[in-house]
Amino acid sequence: MDNTFKIQLLETTAALITAAFGLVAALAWNETIKSIIEVCFSSDDTIWGNLIYAIIVTIIAVAATMLIARSIGKLKAIEAKKEEKKGCDKE
Known part of the structure; x- marks a missing residue:
């Protein structure tokens, strides 16, 4: 193989x-x-419960996405600096 x-x-x-x-x-x-x-929110009205649930999940998803994107951006910046330094060292 x-x-x-x-x-x-x-x-x-x-x-x-x-x-x-x-x-x-x-x-x-x-x-x-x-x-x-x-x-x-103990209530017989499930529409409000579902709405609150959807809002909470959306906030968590957006926050997690932003944190991950920020972390990736920082890592890419660090790698770019390393690559830039390698290029300068070869000259």
């Missing part, structure tokens, strides 16, 4: 396993947040 194929197979498998664990974690948080809303 070709090493390139083995690497691609392992990378794909790792990505799928990571995605599966991410889904399990998301479902666990889904149930947790729903339970908290039911306790805090």
Whole structure:
């Protein structure tokens, strides 16, 4: 078996396993947040509960996305500085 194929197979498998664990974690948080809303806003009106749930999940998703994007930006800046320094050292 070709090493390139083995690497691609392992990378794909790792990505799928990571995605599966991410889904399990998301479902666990889904149930947790729903339970908290039911306790805090005990009401017969599920529309308001669903609205509050959707708002909370949206805020969490936006915050997480922004944090991840910021972290990636910082890492890219660090790598760019390293590459720039390598280029200067060769001259």
